[in-house]
Amino acid sequence: MLSALSAASHPRPGVVSMIVALAGGVGGAKLAHGLSMCLPPRELAVLVNTADDFDIYGLRVCPDLDTVMYTLAGVANPETGWGVKGDTFAALDMLRHYGQDTWFRIGDRDLATDVLRTYMLRDGRPLTEVVSAMSSSLGVGPAMLPMCDEAVATVIQTPDGELDFQDYFVRRHHEPTVTGVRYKGVEQARPTLALLSALEGAEAVVFCPSNPIVSIGPILAVPGMREALLRSSAVSIAVSPIVAGQALRGPADRMLESLGHEVSALGVARIYQGLVQGLVIDTSDAELETPIRELGMEVLVAPTVMRDDADRRTLAEVVLRFARALNHGR
Amino acid sequence: MLSALSAASHPRPGVVSMIVALAGGVGGAKLAHGLSMCLPPRELAVLVNTADDFDIYGLRVCPDLDTVMYTLAGVANPETGWGVKGDTFAALDMLRHYGQDTWFRIGDRDLATDVLRTYMLRDGRPLTEVVSAMSSSLGVGPAMLPMCDEAVATVIQTPDGELDFQDYFVRRHHEPTVTGVRYKGVEQARPTLALLSALEGAEAVVFCPSNPIVSIGPILAVPGMREALLRSSAVSIAVSPIVAGQALRGPADRMLESLGHEVSALGVARIYQGLVQGLVIDTSDAELETPIRELGMEVLVAPTVMRDDADRRTLAEVVLRFARALNHGR
Numbered sequence: 001m002l003s004a005l006s007a008a009s010h011p012r013p014g015v016v017s018m019i020v021a022l023a024g025g026v027g028g029a030k031l032a033h034g035l036s037m038c039l040p041p042r043e044l045a046v047l048v049n050t051a052d053d054f055d056i057y058g059l060r061v062c063p064d065l066d067t068v069m070y071t072l073a074g075v076a077n078p079e080t081g082w083g084v085k086g087d088t089f090a091a092l093d094m095l096r097h098y099g100q101d102t103w104f105r106i107g108d109r110d111l112a113t114d115v116l117r118t119y120m121l122r123d124g125r126p127l128t129e130v131v132s133a134m135s136s137s138l139g140v141g142p143a144m145l146p147m148c149d150e151a152v153a154t155v156i157q158t159p160d161g162e163l164d165f166q167d168y169f170v171r172r173h174h175e176p177t178v179t180g181v182r183y184k185g186v187e188q189a190r191p192t193l194a195l196l197s198a199l200e201g202a203e204a205v206v207f208c209p210s211n212p213i214v215s216i217g218p219i220l221a222v223p224g225m226r227e228a229l230l231r232s233s234a235v236s237i238a239v240s241p242i243v244a245g246q247a248l249r250g251p252a253d254r255m256l257e258s259l260g261h262e263v264s265a266l267g268v269a270r271i272y273q274g275l276v277q278g279l280v281i282d283t284s285d286a287e288l289e290t291p292i293r294e295l296g297m298e299v300l301v302a303p304t305v306m307r308d309d310a311d312r313r314t315l316a317e318v319v320l321r322f323a324r325a326l327n328h329g330r
Numbered sequence: 331m332l333s334a335l336s337a338a339s340h341p342r343p344g345v346v347s348m349i350v351a352l353a354g355g356v357g358g359a360k361l362a363h364g365l366s367m368c369l370p371p372r373e374l375a376v377l378v379n380t381a382d383d384f385d386i387y388g389l390r391v392c393p394d395l396d397t398v399m400y401t402l403a404g405v406a407n408p409e410t411g412w413g414v415k416g417d418t419f420a421a422l423d424m425l426r427h428y429g430q431d432t433w434f435r436i437g438d439r440d441l442a443t444d445v446l447r448t449y450m451l452r453d454g455r456p457l458t459e460v461v462s463a464m465s466s467s468l469g470v471g472p473a474m475l476p477m478c479d480e481a482v483a484t485v486i487q488t489p490d491g492e493l494d495f496q497d498y499f500v501r502r503h504h505e506p507t508v509t510g511v512r513y514k515g516v517e518q519a520r521p522t523l524a525l526l527s528a529l530e531g532a533e534a535v536v537f538c539p540s541n542p543i544v545s546i547g548p549i550l551a552v553p554g555m556r557e558a559l560l561r562s563s564a565v566s567i568a569v570s571p572i573v574a575g576q577a578l579r580g581p582a583d584r585m586l587e588s589l590g591h592e593v594s595a596l597g598v599a600r601i602y603q604g605l606v607q608g609l610v611i612d613t614s615d616a617e618l619e620t621p622i623r624e625l626g627m628e629v630l631v632a633p634t635v636m637r638d639d640a641d642r643r644t645l646a647e648v649v650l651r652f653a654r655a656l657n658h659g660r
Contacts, residue, residue: 059449087420091421091439092442095442097467108418108441111421111438115387115388115389115421115425116387122388137428
């Protein structure tokens with residue numbers, strides 16, 4: 001199976017066998033980028049979390065979508081992982097002169113993205129269509145699919161009350177202890193037709209190494225999403241975002257701990273149990289192979305830290321080979 | 331009278347005697363700036379054309395308001411007269427990547443102005459309030475008053491049909507022959523309370539050297555505006571934007587000609603006849619003094635070309651002295 005892989009060098013028109021990657025922020029975008037280096041554009045779809053979207057200055061900001069878009073377009077800021085390479089902050093400085101809060105660092109090029117997206121959304125176009133048009137303009141080949149067209153907002157519960165996600169994540173530098181998470185508005189959300197169609201034709205679903213709680217979590221919380229994943233004949237594999245008991249970036253480790261999960265690849269495996277058939281864990285976590293297998297999951301041990309583009313491509317190849325092997329074994 | 335002038339050095343709290351300046355784009359902004367150098371902030375109000383406002387990328391752009399605001403704030407681009415000094419164009423470049431038209435050159439700082447204004451307007455705040463808040467944030471002391479809170483749009487009639495104002499002015503570099511002008515939506519517009527109150531307390535109204543057709547014209551076309559000007563006890567004087575038969579910048583000369591006006595300070599005097607008691611004309615037009623006087627208008631001959639800040643201040647002083655003299659003579 002997995003013709004998407006073999007088709008990389010011999011594309012067969014008319015036969016589209018998708019790899020669907022579930023991604024949140026920077027880590028997810030990196031693996032999605034690696035996959036885009038291995039696959040013909042039409043055989044990859046990236047399903048992106050939108051529950052960190054929010055409004056500021058009357059603009060609709062979609063941080064995870066933009067991180068994935070900029071990364072796939074090759075224009076992401078390599079230092080931060082988010083935002084546009086070489087972006088400037090003149091507009092933000094002006095907004096500060098106008099007395100506005102500027103803790104969310106939107107660069108000038110990034111602001112153009114927000115302005116145009118807001119314009120198209122206000123014009124009545126669904127987010128899926130807006131993202132498709134904008135990512136194509138930037139030369140992104142693979143389909144980029146928002147998890148839904150409805151507005152969903154991750155709300156972080158802390159001992160001091162609830163916080164909007166970006167308030168917690170950016171303004172407070174994800175320092176508050178997370179006692180709970182809810183996805184506001186998710187009950188009204190539905191997987192889009194584009195997404196269901198991609199899943200239906202998928203040979204493999206890849207859970208990228210994104211935060212299981214606030215990146216992959218909202219995607220899985222969309223009513224009908226788990227069912228669509230389980231209904232799909234695709235093999236599903238995940239890449240652990242926890243390496244040697246730590247998140248490579250962001251608060252996933254502290255968040256898992258305060259929410260009562262084990263902070264390890266095993267903890268991640270437990271969260272994805274029943275949804276994925278295989279887990280890729282880092283070589284530094286090799287001792288977890290057996291306990292994870294005991295959950296009824298295949299395990300591949302490989303280097304998973306992506307420091308550069310070559311690492312992204314290598315991990316993507318590992319993931320695709322693993323998926324192929326699992327598919328052959330079924 | 332004209333206590334605004336004498337009060338410059340001895341402000342008397344509670345007694346506000348306004349100078350109201352009518353302004354459009356760059357020329358008007360320059361004299362308004364000169365006036366702001368001569369008067370205490372609370373004794374100057376600048377009444378600004380809004381009929382060149384338009385929407386792009388879902389943002390409300392107000393070119394004349396912004397030119398006046400940036401000029402009074404001391405942040406205007408000295409080369410162009412419009413936009414912000416030292417502004418960059420990263421967002422516009424990104425919008426071009428997204429396939430958007432970018433003939434209207436919005437800088438990054440300028441874009442922040444448009445974003446914030448649009449946000450506040452969508453929030454239901456009247457333009458007058460939005461402009462007041464934003465100009466104050468930039469340190470502008472004098473009141474900036476949009477000619478109305480309703481949307482009015484100058485439409486340019488040409489042999490090839492009608493053009494939106496910015497399409498004519500910016501995209502087509504004001505090259506098409508103007509056969510007529512109309513102010514779309516002006517019948518629904520009304521002078522704002524802030525504006526009526528400023529006019530009521532005004533000692534002098536100054537028609538800045540802006541285009542009489544597309545800058546001052548729309549202001550005068552607001553139903554009730556002429557009546558408010560005539561009802562006011564203020565002396566009204568204009569500064570001719572035509573010097574030696576030419577506009578100092580922009581298409582005013584060609585526009586006056588194609589619309590059947592004489593392209594001279596005398597032509598300007600005829601347009602403002604009945605509305606102003608005095609006209610300031612340039613020394614190069616001294617021979618027009620007598621024919622303009624014959625229209626029943628006082629004339630002051632003075633250098634009117636404003637090359638630098640000192641020129642702006644000097645012309646403002648000339649204008650204020652002229653107004654004072656006319657008031658004494660009444």
